[in-house]
Amino acid sequence: MIRDQLLAAVHDALVHLGVDTVPDGVVVERPARREHGDWSTNAALVSAKAVGKNPRELGQALADHLDANRPPHVEALEIAGPGFVNFRLAPTWLHDVLIEVIDEGEADYGRLSIGDGLTVNIEFVSANPTGPIHAGGGRWGAYGDSLARLMARCGYEPHTEFYINDRGVQTVLFGQSLAAAKAGDETPEKGYKGVYIDDWAAEMPDDVDPTTWGIERSLTDSRLVLADMNVEFDTWSSEKALVEAGAEAEVLDRLKQSGLVYDKDGATWLKTSEYGDTDDRVLIKSDGEYTYFTPDIAYHLDKYNRGDHLIDILGADHHGYAPRMRAALIALGKPAESYEVIIGQNVKLVRDGTEVKMSKRAGDIVEIRDLIDEVGADVARFAYLLQSVDSPQTLDLDLLSTQASENPVFYVQYANARIHSIGREAAERGIERSPLSGVDLSVLDHERELEVLRVLSSLPEVLEVAVKERAPHKVTTWVRELAAAFHGFYRDCPILRSDIEPETQQARLWLAEASRVGLAIGLDLLGVSAPEHM
RNA sequence: GCGCUUGUAGCUCAAUUGGAUAGAGCAUCUGAUUACGGAUCAGAAGGUUGGGGGUUCGAGUCCCUCCAAGCGUACCA
Numbered sequence: 146m147i148r149d150q151l152l153a154a155v156h157d158a159l160v161h162l163g164v165d166t167v168p169d170g171v172v173v174e175r176p177a178r179r180e181h182g183d184w185s186t187n188a189a190l191v192s193a194k195a196v197g198k199n200p201r202e203l204g205q206a207l208a209d210h211l212d213a214n215r216p217p218h219v220e221a222l223e224i225a226g227p228g229f230v231n232f233r234l235a236p237t238w239l240h241d242v243l244i245e246v247i248d249e250g251e252a253d254y255g256r257l258s259i260g261d262g263l264t265v266n267i268e269f270v271s272a273n274p275t276g277p278i279h280a281g282g283g284r285w286g287a288y289g290d291s292l293a294r295l296m297a298r299c300g301y302e303p304h305t306e307f308y309i310n311d312r313g314v315q316t317v318l319f320g321q322s323l324a325a326a327k328a329g330d331e332t333p334e335k336g337y338k339g340v341y342i343d344d345w346a347a348e349m350p351d352d353v354d355p356t357t358w359g360i361e362r363s364l365t366d367s368r369l370v371l372a373d374m375n376v377e378f379d380t381w382s383s384e385k386a387l388v389e390a391g392a393e394a395e396v397l398d399r400l401k402q403s404g405l406v407y408d409k410d411g412a413t414w415l416k417t418s419e420y421g422d423t424d425d426r427v428l429i430k431s432d433g434e435y436t437y438f439t440p441d442i443a444y445h446l447d448k449y450n451r452g453d454h455l456i457d458i459l460g461a462d463h464h465g466y467a468p469r470m471r472a473a474l475i476a477l478g479k480p481a482e483s484y485e486v487i488i489g490q491n492v493k494l495v496r497d498g499t500e501v502k503m504s505k506r507a508g509d510i511v512e513i514r515d516l517i518d519e520v521g522a523d524v525a526r527f528a529y530l531l532q533s534v535d536s537p538q539t540l541d542l543d544l545l546s547t548q549a550s551e552n553p554v555f556y557v558q559y560a561n562a563r564i565h566s567i568g569r570e571a572a573e574r575g576i577e578r579s580p581l582s583g584v585d586l587s588v589l590d591h592e593r594e595l596e597v598l599r600v601l602s603s604l605p606e607v608l609e610v611a612v613k614e615r616a617p618h619k620v621t622t623w624v625r626e627l628a629a630a631f632h633g634f635y636r637d638c639p640i641l642r643s644d645i646e647p648e649t650q651q652a653r654l655w656l657a658e659a660s661r662v663g664l665a666i667g668l669d670l671l672g673v674s675a676p677e678h679m
Numbered sequence: 680g681c682g683c684u685u686g687u688a689g690c691u692c693a694a695u696u697g698g699a700u701a702g703a704g705c706a707u708c709u710g711a712u713u714a715c716g717g718a719u720c721a722g723a724a725g726g727u728u729g730g731g732g733g734u735u736c737g738a739g740u741c742c743c744u745c746c747a748a749g750c751g752u753a754c755c756a
Binding site: 170172174175176177178181185187190193194199200225226227228229273310313314315316410411412413414423424426427428429430431432434436437438441460461462463464465466467488490491493531532533535536537538539541544550551553555556558559560562563566567569570571574603606607610613614618619622625626629632633635636637639640641642657678679 | 681682683684685686690691692693694695696697698699700701702703704705711714715716717718719720721736737748749750751752753754755756
């Protein structure tokens, strides 16, 4: 890749100029501003101190040396600002990008190997099976699924899981609430209320265990709505099954071997404070029951059977949970860095200008189902992935539905539809793309054309940063940029118009095809469809 | 009180993880269509990056300190 070639040239030049050990901070990057060239290096700024020169002086020497030994495509070099060396490249480097995109195609362009085959277990959503998933939970579905897709493209082997808390106090209460609703009795103390309880109770047959039936009803609902969002899990893990297989006792034994288990006040504790937790935690309550924590440790241990690296995606309301789980896993001999927790900030839902507080028990929830039915899966999913999970998200339900047609997702999908429209129109006129190897790409020199290629060229870098930072929203940003570049190209560079030279037409047809490939890759990573018509 | 996270344009959010003049969308205003889909394109306006201090060639980004918001601080799950 061009970037590596430039970096290698910079390294050589630095060594030639007496910088024996090139600092790690030396990079080749894309300048923020076009007038600063196509690529730029901070080498002189970072290395100046080591050789006792001022940055501009070193930068000039660097530029001179690189000018005398030009890397491929480089047309001009200049020194700017505090000592940046800027590379100006001939458009040929972008024509090479087009060839690369077409050759590698949807399946392989931007595919990276940085994951090196590491198996990663990603758990997300894991909403309690005591009701429908609310619109806030949809964020984790969209995020987790896209993260898995992103990791798969970057050389990891992700395995996605949904943990089902299908036993314990809450599930019993849920069953009781269903039974009460069916019998027309009052909701039990701290029980579950809401329209869905009444609806489900009405569906419930007479001769079933309400808890078991209710959990299954809830899971069916969750599976369907997640599938509608294009979110699929490789494994649905049942807490109940784990417990019935004796996993708690087993994990307790293993924990005891760490010497960190002790009894106090009639309860059994794990000394999680040994590994960074603020307090020790209870494994077995004084009434003899396991806490939620114990089977969950067993579950996390179990997940290592399906991944060498664990990722938990948790809402901010569960962030306090991470230190104790990490401590427990360390106690079990797992490397601290093999357990990763991603804390996502919660979603705030606004309707009629006021926040909707969500609680399953109070029955006041906005279901993800409602959101999808109202705005569509693509709009919902794109909206979730529009921003970083580090920042709290405000979803204005009114805005999302009334502005559905102005949603950025349509802007991107429209670009795709236009490309397909060109294809249809070309077919109708009997115009075909001739083999790329015979097409003269040098005619692609319009700024609009080059901009499309520039955006396409950045995909590998975007994916690298996105996967390292667990930030699929960067893919969203990129795909919007690509759509913008394409719309600009489409507007200013006609392809099928009768006065367009055949050479130009061929090159532009291929450019459109490369754009299609880029959009397809980006939208697929986001789990959003790429319709051919709109 | 303590801990985690966040604070960027009127609104919703970006910003190549320390780079050059902080960018998009929406909303507002102004332009563009004998065209392959106008769900488009171009432009204007909008900012003391919550306040203050520090680190260095260089800070929205790192450190300290205030301010504000969200979340957490169970022998609940």
